[in-house]
Structures are given as C-alpha cells and as structure tokens.
Amino acid sequence: MKISRTAIKTICLMLTFTAVLMLSGCTSYDNFRRTFIDKETEDSNVIYVGVFEPESGQYKNVGKEEIKGIQLAHSMYSNVKGVRVELVRIDTESDTNTAKAAIESLIKLNPVAIIGSAEEANSMIAAEEARKAKIPMITPSASNPLITENNPYAFRACITYDQRGTGLAEYTIKELSAKKVAIITIQNDSTQEKMRSAFKARLRKEGKKSGPEVVLDESIGIDEFNMVKLAKQIQKSGAEVVFSPIGLEKADLLYHQIEKRNMTNIRFLGNQEWLTEDFLKMKEKHPQIKISFTSDNVLNSGGTAETGFTAETQRFLVKYANRYGQRDIPTQNTVLGYDAYMLTINAINNARSLKPTDIRDALADTKDLRCATGVFNFDQDGNPVRRVNISTVRDGKLVSAYVTKSKTKADSMKKIEH
Known part of the structure; x- marks a missing residue:
C-alpha cells in the first residue's frame, strides 16, 4: 500500500508528540492536533x-x-x-x-x-x-x-543580582543620605556575593565624593549566626543602614535582637526574596523594623501601580x-x-x-x-x-520607596569574579 507524503508527515508528527507528552505531561492531544496537525490542512x-x-x-x-x-x-x-x-x-x-x-x-x-x-x-x-x-x-x-x-x-x-546591589547602593546614597553602612552576608552564597560586590563598588565610587563609610563588613557561615553578638557589632559600628539580604528565619532572629536594643532607627536592605507572603508576614511581628528591598512587582498593597x-x-x-x-x-x-x-x-x-x-x-x-x-x-x-525599583513596607503596606535615577548594567562574569 502506497502511503502519501502527507500521511508520512502526520505519522512523524505523532511520534514527536508522543515523545513530548512523555517528557512534559502538559500538552493534550487536542492542543497538539490544533497546533501541529491542523496546521497542514487548515492554516x-x-x-x-x-x-x-x-x-x-x-x-x-x-x-x-x-x-x-x-x-x-x-x-x-x-x-x-x-x-x-x-x-x-x-x-x-x-x-x-x-x-x-x-x-x-x-x-x-x-x-x-x-x-x-x-x-x-x-x-x-x-x-x-x-x-x-x-x-x-x-x-x-x-x-x-x-x-x-x-x-x-x-x-x-x-x-541581575549585581544590578540590584548597585540599585540599593544608589538608594542608600541618594534617598537615605546614609553616612555609615554595615554589610552582613552569608559565606559561599554566590547571589549575595554578587549583590555585595556591586553594592560596595557603588559606595566606593561615591566615596570619592564623601559618600557613606562601610563601618562593618561581615561574611558569616550559614550555621554561625550569633544574633546577640551580631546585634552588638551593628550597635557598636553606629551604622544607619545595614545591607543584609539574609533569609526569613535569620532576619526574624536578628530583628528581635535589634528591637531589644531599641535600634529601630536602622534600615535593613534586602533583595527580591523579601517580597514573599511568608517574609512580609514575619515582618508583621516587627512593626518598628524598617526594611527596603529590590522589587520587580508592579503593585502597592492597595492594588495600585x-x-x-x-x-x-x-x-x-x-x-x-x-x-x-x-x-x-x-x-x-x-x-x-x-x-x-x-x-x-x-x-x-x-x-x-x-x-x-x-x-x-x-x-x-x-x-x-x-x-x-x-x-x-x-x-x-x-x-x-534598567532602572531598579526599591520597595518598602510602610504602615503595614507595600509601597514603592525609590526608582533609581540612573539605569544599571549587568557585570560580566570576569568582572564579578574579580
């Protein structure tokens, strides 16, 4: 029996579909037929x-x-x-x-x-x-x-994370007018290191024009967080702003110690991972703590842009x-x-x-x-x-705090590694 070229092509497409279906489990036969087989005969x-x-x-x-x-x-x-x-x-x-x-x-x-x-x-x-x-x-x-x-x-x-670090640094300089800055990050966390390096580089660039001074720069092992000791170090440093893109659990413990010492004038800076329901719910336990973080979200808490x-x-x-x-x-x-x-x-x-x-x-x-x-x-x-958007929580609501005046560029891997 002679098989037409169209039939052969349809059989090949069906075999391809079978392979994709086994791999993905997300494409129905009707969708596949409409997308591929009907293309040959209808549109x-x-x-x-x-x-x-x-x-x-x-x-x-x-x-x-x-x-x-x-x-x-x-x-x-x-x-x-x-x-x-x-x-x-x-x-x-x-x-x-x-x-x-x-x-x-x-x-x-x-x-x-x-x-x-x-x-x-x-x-x-x-x-x-x-x-x-x-x-x-x-x-x-x-x-x-x-x-x-x-x-x-x-x-x-x-x-990228280095762009976020650069944006947070501009916010620290231009919007917060901070004079003393502390940096707290976790060792062997590549994303935090990219942000930290870019944050410091932007501060150094501004430093030539009497920018903020880095008064504490700690990179701590993931299991070595002594929050009492860390809070004392921050207090002794006199930092007004703390760059600390740490996770929910560690942030919760640190904020508790900061509140115990009545250091709620300090603003903590983090990344877009803070813009999660769990983190913001944790933040509700610390209403006096000031936080700001990079954000790609387009909404305020009121549902407006x-x-x-x-x-x-x-x-x-x-x-x-x-x-x-x-x-x-x-x-x-x-x-x-x-x-x-x-x-x-x-x-x-x-x-x-x-x-x-x-x-x-x-x-x-x-x-x-x-x-x-x-x-x-x-x-x-x-x-x-791109410009970088910085959000904050004000009176329990998510609001935009700052959009960088200058556009940021991503660093190459070679620059990051140095």
Whole structure:
C-alpha cells in the first residue's frame, strides 16, 4: 500500500508528540492536533513560541506564575505581521535531565522563539541548545550571568543580582543620605556575593565624593549566626543602614535582637526574596523594623501601580484582574513572564522576517520598549539595561520607596569574579 507524503508527515508528527507528552505531561492531544496537525490542512499562517517552564516538581509554583503572565500577554497580543502566534508549552519537571530532552524536543517543533525557564540550571541548558539551533530564548526570572554571557541567542527580562546591589547602593546614597553602612552576608552564597560586590563598588565610587563609610563588613557561615553578638557589632559600628539580604528565619532572629536594643532607627536592605507572603508576614511581628528591598512587582498593597512604571503596567493590571479576578494578586514572576512575552512579540513585529535569526537581531535591537516592569534596552550580553525599583513596607503596606535615577548594567562574569 502506497502511503502519501502527507500521511508520512502526520505519522512523524505523532511520534514527536508522543515523545513530548512523555517528557512534559502538559500538552493534550487536542492542543497538539490544533497546533501541529491542523496546521497542514487548515492554516499555515501560524508561528509558534515555545514555553519552557517547570509545571511539576520543586519549581512548579514559580513556573506556573510565569506561565500566567505569558498566557495573559498572549491573550492580548496573539497576532503579529498578519500571522497568528500560538504557544507550545513543555514541562521541565524541575529536573535537569528531563529539561535537556524537553528542550531538544521543543526545538524540533521549530518555534521562532522560546520563553523560559524559571530555573537557573535549566535556563542554562536551554540557552545552550537555543544557541546551537539559532533560536532566540528569553528567561523571565533566571539571573545567573552565565545564561546570557557569550550567547547571542540568550536574553533575560529580569535584572541581575549585581544590578540590584548597585540599585540599593544608589538608594542608600541618594534617598537615605546614609553616612555609615554595615554589610552582613552569608559565606559561599554566590547571589549575595554578587549583590555585595556591586553594592560596595557603588559606595566606593561615591566615596570619592564623601559618600557613606562601610563601618562593618561581615561574611558569616550559614550555621554561625550569633544574633546577640551580631546585634552588638551593628550597635557598636553606629551604622544607619545595614545591607543584609539574609533569609526569613535569620532576619526574624536578628530583628528581635535589634528591637531589644531599641535600634529601630536602622534600615535593613534586602533583595527580591523579601517580597514573599511568608517574609512580609514575619515582618508583621516587627512593626518598628524598617526594611527596603529590590522589587520587580508592579503593585502597592492597595492594588495600585507603583510609581516609575509605564502605561503598559496599568494595561497589565486591568487585563490581569479581568482574567484572574480582583483578589488574585500578580507576583513579580507573573509580571516578568508577561514582559518576556511582550519583548518577544515586539521583536517578531520588528524583525525583517519571521526567521528566528532575524527575530534574535530585532530582540537585541530593542530600544526603550515600555513593558509592565519598566523600559527595556539590552546590553551586548542580552541583559536588560534598567532602572531598579526599591520597595518598602510602610504602615503595614507595600509601597514603592525609590526608582533609581540612573539605569544599571549587568557585570560580566570576569568582572564579578574579580
């Protein structure tokens, strides 16, 4: 029996689908048929954007938050240059072995671009495979410099930890006008070290103009925190600001000791991990403690947009409430997923053609694109050149405290290591 070329192609597609389904468990047959098989017989005027996120396993919550933002943006902007854009989702299962096979299968489906992942290690895996396939990839929230460095096909929507450190330093200098600063970090924590190095570098630069003095600089073993001793050191130093991006449990213990010594005039600085429900709930036990932290979230506690954002921020908030309900508050991962899609669709619209290589070039050439988290440009390594938003808690409510006057740039790995 002679088999037609169309039948052969359909069989191949079904085999590919079976492999993807076994790996991801997140694509139904109806979705696959509509996306791939029907394309051959009904509508060839379609392009595909891959979504490479954890929907199960350790990082599933973060992955699902990012997917919510991606899907929201797609529902608003699903047609470009006269073609329909469809999403192809695949589950990394929060596992590097699965992720490697999953990204290879996703690439075989010929997407014009890929969004993901929420995980650092799997984003590095995806970035390398995207480079080989010459398909642009943008991670919403993974900040490791190795993901994008020396890879012209890898981009990110979030800022890096060194950019956050630089932003906190500007806030310390320009907004807080601090004269004495203490630095408390945990040993062998690479993210804290990146923030610390950038924070100190910005203070040193300002120091030439009579900037703040670092009066205490402690890097402590993760199991060596003596909070009584640490509080005494901070008190003796006379620090007005303490850069201390430590976790919830240690922060809780330190704040208790600070309150016991009536040192509540001090402001503590942290990173975006403080913008979690658990951390903010812990902070309610310490109403006198002042904290500020970097944030990609676009909301105040009252449900209004923070200052320093754009018209796209308001559009995002209205559409999000309409789709998910007024009581569903978007996380910073959700809004970064939204912006990752916005950056992708803008690049598709501006590209010379619908070829992935041309879309990559257009993504790299992004100029002052106003998205929900701010205005985007990219450096030579695919990192956003962005202003940094600093949030705080005031009268029990989350509010924007400061948006940096200058745009920050990510450091290269070589600079970070030195």
